[in-house]
Amino acid sequence: MKFFSPASRALWLTTFALAGLGACKSVKGTFSSVPTATISKRLPPLEITADPGPLAMNDGALPEDPLRMFKAEMQRNVVEPTDTATFGYARLVVTKVKTVRTGRSLQAAQVITFLIPSIFGAPLEWYKTDIQAEVQMMNASGELLGTYTGKGTSNVKVAMYSGYSQTEAPRLADVLALKEALAQIRPQLDTAATRLRPLMLTGGSVNNPTLPGSSSKQ
Numbered sequence: 304m305k306f307f308s309p310a311s312r313a314l315w316l317t318t319f320a321l322a323g324l325g326a327c328k329s330v331k332g333t334f335s336s337v338p339t340a341t342i343s344k345r346l347p348p349l350e351i352t353a354d355p356g357p358l359a360m361n362d363g364a365l366p367e368d369p370l371r372m373f374k375a376e377m378q379r380n381v382v383e384p385t386d387t388a389t390f391g392y393a394r395l396v397v398t399k400v401k402t403v404r405t406g407r408s409l410q411a412a413q414v415i416t417f418l419i420p421s422i423f424g425a426p427l428e429w430y431k432t433d434i435q436a437e438v439q440m441m442n443a444s445g446e447l448l449g450t451y452t453g454k455g456t457s458n459v460k461v462a463m464y465s466g467y468s469q470t471e472a473p474r475l476a477d478v479l480a481l482k483e484a485l486a487q488i489r490p491q492l493d494t495a496a497t498r499l500r501p502l503m504l505t506g507g508s509v510n511n512p513t514l515p516g517s518s519s520k521q
Contacts, residue, residue: 337375338486342493346440347503348385349393350512351377356397363402363432363477369395372478373438376485381492389512391448391503392441395485399435402476404428427461427469430476436484438492440499442506448499451491455483 353370373395378384382393405428437452457479459472492499 337372337379337482339379340486340489341380342489342496344493344496344500345383346381346393346492346496346500347383347390348388349377349382349391349440349503350389350509351382351393353395354397357400358397358434358477358481361400361402361432361473361477363430363473363475364481365474368474368478369397369481372481373485376489380489388508389443390508391443391506392439392445392509394439394441395436396439397434397436397481400432400477400480402430402432402473404430429461430457430459430472432457432476432480434477434480434484436481436488438485438488440492440495440503442503443509444506446506448502449495451488451495453484453487453491455480455485455487457483 351370351374353373355364355366355369358364358369359366373393377393432455434455435452436455437450439447440449440451441447457476459476459479461469461472
């Protein structure tokens with residue numbers, strides 16, 4: 304009976320382990336899913352913009368992720384639906400972001416063992432992102448009515464079967480941290496809604512939907 308040589312066996316096991324990375328957890332829907340947590344008094348329809356700030360230089364989130372997440376959060380939980388007229392601006396600004404990769408020494412150990420531990424759920428590494436963001440609420444003239452700040456942290460594991468792939472983990476870490484920051488801001492908007500709503504309505508409707516200084520618009 305012919306057996307594999309040690310070198311051939313090592314190559315086969317490593318190839319098998321790397322192929323298994325395709326079986327990582329799916330992130331489908333995570334980037335756009337928003338919990339339903341409607342504030343007690345919705346705000347009038349607003350132009351929704353986002354400035355990713357330092358997040359644009361990070362290796363994780365895609366350029367469209369901050370606006371897409373913020374728009375979904377505002378439309379589901381904060382503002383009333385609209386066909387045309389809007390009565391101000393809601394602007395998301397990411398002010399700080401820091402991503403740290405930890406556990407990379409585990410990769411070296413796993414390479415020595417041909418990634419066999421990862422097949423049984425051992426992590427390859429973690430992506431941890433800390434984000435600070437603020438939401439600026441303005442009337443139709445661009446006058447600042449209030450600024451609300453939140454912080455978010457994520458810790459995403461890279462592993463086969465029990466974690467995420469090295470391709471998706473950095474983006475997921477950014478998205479989950481931003482989602483937590485928005486969740487912290489939501490109750491602040493709930494408290495401020497009674498004051499903000501009449502100020503926005505009396506300020507009239509928006510004539511130019513592009514807010515000066517914003518990086519993207521609705």
